[in-house]
Amino acid sequence: MAEFALPNPDIKIEDLKIDNADDKSTPFVCMVGITNSSPYDTSDLPNNANTFYTNINYKQLEELFQIIKNNTPTTNIRNQAYKNIVNYMEYPNTQVFFDFKCSSDCHSGDRFVDDKTTLLVFKFINVLTRKKCNIVVGDHSMGALFKNWDNYKMDIKSPIIISSQTTSGPYKMTGKKEDFVNSIHPILKNLGDMSGESTIDIEFVNMGGTKIFSVKEDGDSTTVPVKIISKGKSLETIEDRRSVPTQPVHCEFKYRNGMIIVSATHWCNLTTVNSKVDINMLRQKYSQQYGEEGVQEFEKEYQTAMASGCTKTVNRVVSDSVKYVCSNIQTPKQQYSQNNTPYKNKTSEKNKIPMTPSYLQKYAFGIKEKEVDNKSENKVKDEIIVVKPVKNNEDNNIIDIPDIPDIPNTQDNVMEEVD
Numbered sequence: 001m002a003e004f005a006l007p008n009p010d011i012k013i014e015d016l017k018i019d020n021a022d023d024k025s026t027p028f029v030c031m032v033g034i035t036n037s038s039p040y041d042t043s044d045l046p047n048n049a050n051t052f053y054t055n056i057n058y059k060q061l062e063e064l065f066q067i068i069k070n071n072t073p074t075t076n077i078r079n080q081a082y083k084n085i086v087n088y089m090e091y092p093n094t095q096v097f098f099d100f101k102c103s104s105d106c107h108s109g110d111r112f113v114d115d116k117t118t119l120l121v122f123k124f125i126n127v128l129t130r131k132k133c134n135i136v137v138g139d140h141s142m143g144a145l146f147k148n149w150d151n152y153k154m155d156i157k158s159p160i161i162i163s164s165q166t167t168s169g170p171y172k173m174t175g176k177k178e179d180f181v182n183s184i185h186p187i188l189k190n191l192g193d194m195s196g197e198s199t200i201d202i203e204f205v206n207m208g209g210t211k212i213f214s215v216k217e218d219g220d221s222t223t224v225p226v227k228i229i230s231k232g233k234s235l236e237t238i239e240d241r242r243s244v245p246t247q248p249v250h251c252e253f254k255y256r257n258g259m260i261i262v263s264a265t266h267w268c269n270l271t272t273v274n275s276k277v278d279i280n281m282l283r284q285k286y287s288q289q290y291g292e293e294g295v296q297e298f299e300k301e302y303q304t305a306m307a308s309g310c311t312k313t314v315n316r317v318v319s320d321s322v323k324y325v326c327s328n329i330q331t332p333k334q335q336y337s338q339n340n341t342p343y344k345n346k347t348s349e350k351n352k353i354p355m356t357p358s359y360l361q362k363y364a365f366g367i368k369e370k371e372v373d374n375k376s377e378n379k380v381k382d383e384i385i386v387v388k389p390v391k392n393n394e395d396n397n398i399i400d401i402p403d404i405p406d407i408p409n410t411q412d413n414v415m416e417e418v419d
Contacts, residue, residue, distance in 0.1 A: 026050060027095050029186050030088035031136075034061055035101035036113065040207060041138060041266035044328045045186060046289045052088065054081065058105065058117050065124045068131070089131060095184065098128060099136035100145070102266070109143020109162065109211055118148050126154070129258035134184060138263035143211045159223040159253055160262060163212040167234045171204045171265065173249045175230030183229055185261045187326050188250060190285055194322060196276030200230070203272040204265050211264055212247050226253040232265070267326040273319045282318070285325045 031045050033055040045053040056064065064082050066072075068089075077083040089096050100112070100121065111118045121144075125135050137145045142162070149158035177200055180192025191200065215226045232249040252261045279302070287295045298321055305314040 027093045028052075028088075028091060030085065030094060030096045031099060031186075032056060032085060032097065033099045033101050034058065035103045036105045037103045039101035039103040040140070041102045042268045042327060046328050048288055050288075051186065054085075056081070058113055058120075061124060062120055065120065065127065069123075069127050089133065095186075096133045097136050097185070097261075098124075098133060100141040102139040102141045106140035106144040108209060109140045109147060111148060112141070112144050118144065121145070122148070122150065122153060125260075126256070129256035129260075132257045134259045134261065135255070136185065136261045136263075139207075139211050139266065140209075142213065142262055142264065146213070154255075156255075157216070157223045159216050159226045160251075161214045161216060163214065163247075165212055166209045167212055168206050168208040168210060168236075170235035170271075171206045171210075171232055172235055173200075173202045173204065173230050173232035173265065175200050175250070179227070179229045183250075183252060183261075184259050185252070187267065188229060188261075191322070191326055194277055194281045194285060194325070196278040199275060201274040202270060203235070203274065204232075204269045205271050206234075206265055206269055213262070213264055215248055215251060224253050224255070226251050267323065270323040270326065271319065272315065273322050277318050277322060279318070282321055282325070286321065289325055289328060 027050075029045065029051045031051070031053045033039075033044060033053070034057070035055065036057045045051050047053055060081075063079070064085065067077055067082055067086065072086075074083050074086055077086065085096075088094055100106075105113050107113075112121045129135065142160075146158050146160045146162050149160075151157045177192050177195040177198050180188050180195065180200060183189050183192070215228060216223050228248045229250040229252065230248070231246050233246045247264070248262075249264050250262065252259050283295060283298065286298050290297075298317075301317045302314075302321075305317040308314075
């Protein structure tokens with residue numbers, strides 16, 4: 001795995017390089033989550049040697065839209081976060097995704113924030129997909145997108161139909177390994193890589209009001225072909241108490257020069273993996289995501305479960321680990337460490353916490369901080385903070401998580417423009 005250095009705002013786009021740019025099998029991924037509020041889906045991606053993840057809100061989306069639409073030169077972009085997103089869009093062999101999070105912003109699938117913002121989202125999608133970027137929607141953001149899809153402005157009829165019915169509770173999803181592996185979305189691809197057999201079988205416990213969708217028939221020449229990756233069915237009943245037919249869960253389709261990836265469930269709600277899992281591949285994904293300590297934690301739990309001779313215990317450990325990899329949520333040990341370790345200690349010690357976007361989104365971009373004075377009287381003066389490149393230990397395939405500067409425990413840090 002190649003080393004990757006975060007972009008320096010002082011160098012030109014043509015000088016920015018990714019060591020694996022010519023390796024088509026390992027594209028670099030830039031994922032930008034979009035939400036104003038806490039998402040219902042806590043799934044995200046790790047920041048590691050092949051992936052960068054950050055979040056922006058809808059106000060920032062409007063600012064970024066103007067920059068991208070007007071092809072603003074990076075030398076004229078003052079906000080470092082926007083500058084780096086634009087730089088990522090220029091990198092060779094890089095996949096850029098804009099993920100509209102399922103949250104209260106989507107008003108239960110009715111719209112994105114308000115009518116003005118909903119119109120902005122469609123303009124944004126039109127511009128971004130022309131520049132080979134990809135769009136991700138799920139559950140309520142899926143509903144908001146396809147309910148408001150304008151066939152004239154989008155040039156094609158919506159290939160997705162949102163049902164008026166919803167689902168909740170136990171839910172079973174199945175799909176072919178090869179379809180997951182061939183997906184453009186890194187989480188779907190990861191799940192395919194970890195599968196130990198040709199058919200993937202997973203159970204979820206869906207939140208109340210989870211959306212259901214269907215795909216228009218291929219005979220409709222005014223729409224586009226849709227690749228269905230997985231299908232699912234409620235193990236109980238839908239809200240009006242009638243039985244649920246099998247419906248698509250994950251799909252993707254080409255739009256302009258990009259892809260739109262659709263999901264009707266959330267990885268954070270995964271409960272059980274019924275199909276076989278490639279344990280060696282799971283170890284590899286774990287190492288990339290959680291580092292050496294994370295792998296050791298998994299090995300301890302896995303070997304203990306194997307020694308117990310209880311198949312249910314082994315399946316629980318493996319299922320939970322697949323869930324952690326797909327959703328990038330903290331493992332129980334990391335949650336305990338995060339909640340019971342003094343804040344300064346856990347930010348200064350190496351490999352104590354995962355590289356989560358909530359922690360890194362300001363710092364991996366080298367964003368300037370406003371001066372903060374919290375109850376503990378910790379103060380942060382204006383400064384640029386740059387995270388060191390993530391290095392891969394080729395001997396044991398473990399990602400070394402870089403040391404991260406101490407951060408005061410405050411919610412008041414905000415992003416602002418920098419020179």
